[in-house]
Amino acid sequence: MSIYNNILVVANVNSDDQPALARAMQLAAKSRSPSHVTFFLAIYDFSYDMTSMLSMDERDAMRRGVIHQREQWMQSVAEPYLNEGVVFDVRVVWHNRPYEAIIAEVFAGEHDIVIKGTRKHDILESVIFTPTDWHLLRKCPAPILLVKNADWPADASILASVHVGSENDTHLGLNDLMVEQLKCLTERLGAKPYLINAYPVTPANITIELPEFDPTTYTDAVRGHHLTAMKALRQKHGYDEEQTIVEQGLPEDIIPESAKNLNAAMVIIGTTGRTGLSAVFIGNTAEHVIDKINCDVLALKPEGYISPLDPNTAS
Structure with a gap:
């Protein structure tokens, strides 16, 4: 199980404030x-690549100059966050697709x-662009920690959003992984651990199509199944x-509400490979959850x- 000691921090080029670096140094220090x-x-x-008046060597020299300037800026903005005993380096690459x-x-x-x-993505941006965050959630093999705030709240908790209603081996394995990481992180950061699960509301159309259907019995059975699985x-x-x-x-309602009520500093979610999103996060639900959670x-x-x-x- 990873203990997060070889950390890659993505710089925010638009600000001198670097909350992601602050969180990385907090994890490293502990x-x-x-x-x-x-x-x-x-x-x-x-x-720089389309300047036809310049030779290849001149374009390379210009790119190296830009990279060097960014490296110097990153060293400067990183200075307030650095901790003794943590090995730190800066890396800048020339690439047109950040993810x-x-x-x-x-x-x-x-x-x-x-x-x-x-940050919270506005509606226009989410329609026109696919932000780097979502590409990383779907395609990056390493855990992704998206940081909203630099400060870690006092008396904080960490929530693991588990999917206990599933009998799928992938989801069961993810549940165990999330709970193991929850234990590791709460001990490391001095936070309170919680496991959270949202189960679906009975579809209204079932009671219309099947008059003999008893929604109360069905709902009780679903809740009982989830409670039993959570207990295990x-x-x-x-x-x-x-x-x-x-x-x-819905997860996008239950998870943010619980995170707020429990003073959560972090929520752990599971993502699967084929679509990048767990079955509990159908469609854009993961995006909605992340945008609604202020942690x-x-x-x-x-x-x-x-x-x-x-x-x-x-290949």
């Missing part, structure tokens, strides 16, 4: 093992987590009933996940 933090940036300017550059660096540097600042999961990992939440409703979100892939950008499997 580690029992030596930690290495790489501050990373992918940059690209189309004009591909980030994932390539994950493989090259064998990083065990990617930490990136995020919490007992397996040594948690008390008071540390579990099983609520009826960090840690997204984990199942064991054995193979990224479509894995250089070892490229």
Whole structure:
């Protein structure tokens, strides 16, 4: 199980404030093992590659100059966050697709987590663009920690959003992985752990199409199934009933509400490989959850996940 000591931090080129770097240094400072933090940036300017009046060598020299300037800026903005005992370096690459550059660096540097600042995406942007965040959630083999705020709240909790209603082996494995990471992170950061599960509301059309259908009995059966499965999961990992939440409703409603009520500093979600999103997060639900939560979100892939950008499997 990863303990997050080889950390890749994605720089925010638009600000001197670097909450992702702050979180990385917090994790590194509380580690029992030596930690290495790489501050990373992918940059690209189309004009440097299309300047026909310049020779190839001159264009290369211009690119190197831009990269050097960014490296100096990153060293400068990183200075307030640095901790003694944490190995730190800066890496800037020339690449026109940031998410591909980030994932390539994950493989090259064998990083065990990617930490990136995020923000609420407005409707227009989410319609026209696919943000780097979502590409990383779907395709990056390493855990992705999306950081909303630099400050870690006092008396904080961490929630693991488990999918206990499923009997799918991938989901069951992800549940165990999330709970193991929850235990590791709450101990490391001094937070309170909670397991949370949302189960579906009875579809209204069933009662119309099947007059003999009893929605109350059905709802009770579904809730009972989820409570039993949650009990088995919490007992397996040594948690008390008071540390579990099983609520009826949509994940994008239940998870943010619970995160707010429990003063959550982080929510852990599971993502699967084929679509990048767990079956509990159908369609854009993961995006809605992340945008509604005003805290960090840690997204984990199942064991054995193979990224479509894995250089070892490229044809």
